[in-house]
Amino acid sequence: MSQEKLMHYQVDPWNCYMMRVRRRRMEEEDEMERVMRIVSESAVVIFSSSSCCMCHAMKSLFCGMGVNTMVHELDQDSKGKQMEKTLMRLLATNSTTLPVVFIGGKLVGSMDTLLAFHVNGSLVQLLKQAGALWL
Numbered sequence: 001m002s003q004e005k006l007m008h009y010q011v012d013p014w015n016c017y018m019m020r021v022r023r024r025r026m027e028e029e030d031e032m033e034r035v036m037r038i039v040s041e042s043a044v045v046i047f048s049s050s051s052c053c054m055c056h057a058m059k060s061l062f063c064g065m066g067v068n069t070m071v072h073e074l075d076q077d078s079k080g081k082q083m084e085k086t087l088m089r090l091l092a093t094n095s096t097t098l099p100v101v102f103i104g105g106k107l108v109g110s111m112d113t114l115l116a117f118h119v120n121g122s123l124v125q126l127l128k129q130a131g132a133l134w135l
Contacts, residue, residue, distance in 0.1 A: 042070035104130030
C-alpha cells in the first residue's frame with residue numbers, strides 16, 4: 001500500500017519540464033505584446049537604462065535633432081529584465097545591447113545601427129517617414 005501511495009505522488013520529469021517551457025513561452029509572449037504596445041504609442045521609442053552612458057548619448061542625439069521620443073527605462077520597470085530579454089530576442093543577440101530603438105513602430109536596432117544611419121544621412125529620412133521630424 002505504501003508503494004501505491006508513492007507512485008501516486010511521483011511526478012513525471014518530462015511533464016514538469018514541458019510545463020515550465022510552456023509557462024516561459026506564455027510569459028515571453030506577454031512581454032512581446034507589452035513591447036509592441038509601448039512601441040505603438042509613439043513615433044520614436046527608446047528602451048533604455050537610466051545608468052547607461054550609451055542610452056544617454058542616444059537620448060541626447062534625438063533631443064539635439066528636435067525629436068520627441070518616448071523613453072522606457074527598463075531599470076525602473078518591475079518587469080524590465082524580462083522586457084530586456086525580449087528585446088535581445090528581437091535583436092537576435094545574447095548580449096545586453098541597450099539602447100534599443102524603434103522608429104515608426106519598426107525595430108531599427110541599437111546604438112551602432114542608429115549611428116550608422118545618422119552618419120549616412122538615412123536617420124533623418126526614417127524620422128520624417130515616421131512623422132517624428134519636420135524639416
